[in-house]
Amino acid sequence: xxxxxxxxxxxxxxxxxxxxxxxxxxxxxxxxxxxxxxxxxxxxxxxxxxxxxxxxxxxxxxxxxxxxxxxxxxxxxxxxxxxxxxxxxxxxxxxxxxxxxxxxxxxxxxxxxxxxxxxxxxxxxxxxxxxxxxxxxxxxxxxxxxxxxxxxxxxxxxxxxxxxxxxxxxxxxxxxxxxxxxxxxxxxxxxxxxxxxxxxxxxxxxxxxxxxxxxxxxxxxxxxxxxxxxxxxxxxxxxxxxxxxxxxxxxxxxxxxxxxxxxxxxxxxxxxxxxxxxxxxxxxxxxxxxxxxxxxxxxxxxxxxxxxxxxxxxxxxxxxxxxxxxxxxxxxxxxxxxxxxxxxxxxxxxxxxxxxxxxxxxxxxxxxxxxxxxxxxxxxxxxxxxx
Amino acid sequence: xxxxxxxxxxxxxxxxxxxxxxxxxxxxxxxxxxxxxxxxxxxxxxxxxxxxxxxxxxxxxxxxxxxxxxxxxxxxxxxxxxxxxxxxxxxxxxxxxxxxxxxxxxxxxxxxxxxxxxxxxxxxxxxxxxxxxxxxxxxxxxxxxxxxxxxxxxxxxxxxxxxxxxxxxxxxxxxxxxxxxxxxxxxxxxxxxxxxxxxxxxxxxxxxxxxxxxxxxxxxxxxxxxxxxxxxxxxxxxxxxxxxxxxxxxxxxxxxxxxxxxxxxxxxxxxxxxxxxxxxxxxxxxxxxxxxxxxxxxxxxxxxxxxxxxxxxxxxxxxxxxxxxxxxxxxxxxxxxxxxxxxxxxxxxxxxxxxxxxxxxxxxxxxxxxxxxxxxxxxxxxxxxxx
Numbered sequence: 093x094x095x096x097x098x099x100x101x102x103x104x105x106x107x108x109x110x111x112x113x114x115x116x117x118x119x120x121x122x123x124x125x126x127x128x129x130x131x132x133x134x135x136x137x138x139x140x141x142x143x144x145x146x147x148x149x150x151x152x153x154x155x156x157x158x159x160x161x162x163x164x165x166x167x168x169x170x171x172x173x174x175x176x177x178x179x180x181x182x183x184x185x186x187x188x189x190x191x192x193x194x195x196x197x198x199x200x201x202x203x204x205x206x207x208x209x210x211x212x213x214x215x216x217x218x219x220x221x222x223x224x225x226x227x228x229x230x231x232x233x234x235x236x237x238x239x240x241x242x243x244x245x246x247x248x249x250x251x252x253x254x255x256x257x258x259x260x261x262x263x264x265x266x267x268x269x270x271x272x273x274x275x276x277x278x279x280x281x282x283x284x285x286x287x288x289x290x291x292x293x294x295x296x297x298x299x300x301x302x303x304x305x306x307x308x309x310x311x312x313x314x315x316x317x318x319x320x321x322x323x324x325x326x327x328x329x330x331x332x333x334x335x336x337x338x339x340x341x342x343x344x345x346x347x348x349x350x351x352x353x354x355x356x357x358x359x360x361x362x363x364x365x366x367x368x369x370x371x372x373x374x375x376x377x378x379x380x381x382x383x384x385x386x387x388x389x390x391x392x393x394x395x396x397x398x399x400x401x402x403x404x405x406x407x408x409x410x411x412x413x414x415x416x417x418x419x420x421x422x423x424x425x426x427x428x429x430x431x432x433x434x435x436x437x438x439x440x441x442x443x444x445x446x447x448x449x450x451x452x453x454x455x456x457x458x459x460x461x462x463x464x465x466x467x468x469x470x471x472x473x474x475x476x477x478x479x
Numbered sequence: 480x481x482x483x484x485x486x487x488x489x490x491x492x493x494x495x496x497x498x499x500x501x502x503x504x505x506x507x508x509x510x511x512x513x514x515x516x517x518x519x520x521x522x523x524x525x526x527x528x529x530x531x532x533x534x535x536x537x538x539x540x541x542x543x544x545x546x547x548x549x550x551x552x553x554x555x556x557x558x559x560x561x562x563x564x565x566x567x568x569x570x571x572x573x574x575x576x577x578x579x580x581x582x583x584x585x586x587x588x589x590x591x592x593x594x595x596x597x598x599x600x601x602x603x604x605x606x607x608x609x610x611x612x613x614x615x616x617x618x619x620x621x622x623x624x625x626x627x628x629x630x631x632x633x634x635x636x637x638x639x640x641x642x643x644x645x646x647x648x649x650x651x652x653x654x655x656x657x658x659x660x661x662x663x664x665x666x667x668x669x670x671x672x673x674x675x676x677x678x679x680x681x682x683x684x685x686x687x688x689x690x691x692x693x694x695x696x697x698x699x700x701x702x703x704x705x706x707x708x709x710x711x712x713x714x715x716x717x718x719x720x721x722x723x724x725x726x727x728x729x730x731x732x733x734x735x736x737x738x739x740x741x742x743x744x745x746x747x748x749x750x751x752x753x754x755x756x757x758x759x760x761x762x763x764x765x766x767x768x769x770x771x772x773x774x775x776x777x778x779x780x781x782x783x784x785x786x787x788x789x790x791x792x793x794x795x796x797x798x799x800x801x802x803x804x805x806x807x808x809x810x811x812x813x814x815x816x817x818x819x820x821x822x823x824x825x826x827x828x829x830x831x832x833x834x835x836x837x838x839x840x841x842x843x844x845x846x847x848x849x850x851x852x853x854x855x856x857x858x859x860x861x862x863x864x865x866x
Contacts (some may be wrong), residue, residue: 108755109752109755109756112748112751112752112755113752115744115748116748116749116752119742119744119745119748120745121743123738123741123745125744126738126741151646152579152580152643153577153578153579153580154580154818155577155578155591155593155818158576163510169753188722189725189726189729191726191815247549250553326647331580340588341589341590344583344586344588344590345590345812345813345820352754357515358763359511360738360742362510363507363508366507367504367507367508367745367746367749368749370500370501370502370503371749371753371756372753373547374500374501374756376721
């Protein structure tokens, strides 16, 4: 009989209790993963390594527009690798609650500025063939069940069409995938050419913000100052920030909601840990007589105490592993639901490792006192207590 | 039967003290679930209250049909003139709504604050608005007044402070309160000044109107919709703000029930464990009762009763915790529908407390049921031997 068998046999001594404890741990660590993902989303997510980008918007309000001529001047700034305009389209699909982002972009330079947006050549070709066509984030396309060639009606809220009507129609040309690990908000991408020829005349020749990708190794500060100084005395001054800062600012707008949500979830996690620790140590106390029997059979003190410790660590570690795995398993479904609202919702491997470490640490915390008690256990006293 | 149940229940309760450690698990677990659920629900109810509570049944918004935010609308000066003398409209106030970025106090980041361009009619319309310090702005000048929430939360909005918007330099001359409504998070300015600075002299964003006494909003809405001079839509303030807060409230509520649901599973598992342990420790006791003639049903009911009692204790503790820690807690968040910050306070209502206690009872019932059945099914003779 090897050690593992003994540990498993011990764990399965009271199967109901072990299974219940295991499931409680699974739930606790599932919550841990959710909490980390939500906290990351509220913190604004992270930019993929190696891509440095600026967000250039109007100085006084994010709802103001900038004239199209700005983008040409921005492109000529030193340190700028690629720059592309974005118009916030607003409006909704079918119901105001379907609030995913709709961005008007220029297919000629948008993908160059946003390398994380991955589109297959076939989709891109279809996209360019018809000006009315749109590319949609894969999570959104799945959620709404769009197929190639489907018409997508969008009710406008900011931009009327040239005849004053608010009903816009687009054609679904395919989906894009966000590069793994990046946190781009799932969006529908509309072509600028179609927008500017179909929208009311005053809508033309302006954009809401520009995405500016910097050359490798360039200090963003210099480019930020360069761009903002360029337009400082124009009727439409700009405010440039690094994309990370922009996301942080936007997340900050949600305010304490993020902080409070995180705080609540932290409290929850530790409550559950406490509960589990309590139950687990209880069940160890109940087994004291059995440990005495093991000792009577000739198992060494040290061996018995290690057995107890190993069992606690195995239970907590497996529980953590289960919760983390469940978290990854439900991530795609949650991302489709929450990505629209939070911008991004991702479980991270670093968090998984932290979770596992917490699980093992918890096993040690629970196991050590019982293990010590097991080693010091006097056989006669323990056996007498049992009857 | 009833006497049996009450006898066993009393017996159980009198022995609770010896099982304190285990019982605490249920109390703490349920308290955690209820606290999280109520904490999040209190956040959404507070947000909703701020938007909806100060809405008046006799006040309506008239804007471009299809628009569901104050921001994206456009009503021409001619349409406004028609509305000012419309039958059924007592007072009409044309308002132009823009946002500017302001630095939040104590932070380095800017958030978006509403700047509302109004005529003197806006003050007549909102009699809840009072100047608490300084004075009202002089019409036609670049003076502004600031809501008390905005003044306390953002930098540079004290009386006398200059505020730069585009190329206009504005001066704060007063602070106002408005019965805790969302308007307190805004900056107010003379409408003609905004029209000038934002080059929107041709009209206003929306018209807010008070109905003449006894006028029917539905009938007025129909007349306005059918009027070829207007082609505008009318919504009552109550409908408008309910709609505006619906998205956010629905989101928080979904999140609340989702997280509380997962936690609930965790705490039910913990409760099951606890009650199984409670039952197994009292094996001999229960078997004795059965041997002297107590029925199985009485045992079942008494165990469930104990679980539910502990759960309701936890529920009350959780609700009190949220009430004392969070009720009235003031914070701000980003209101998507107005693209700006709104200050609000958490609100724990009796309805919410009732929801929390109902959850507690439900958790106790589920957590107690299975162990109760096991207790009733114990084979008496074996249990008496203490197997």
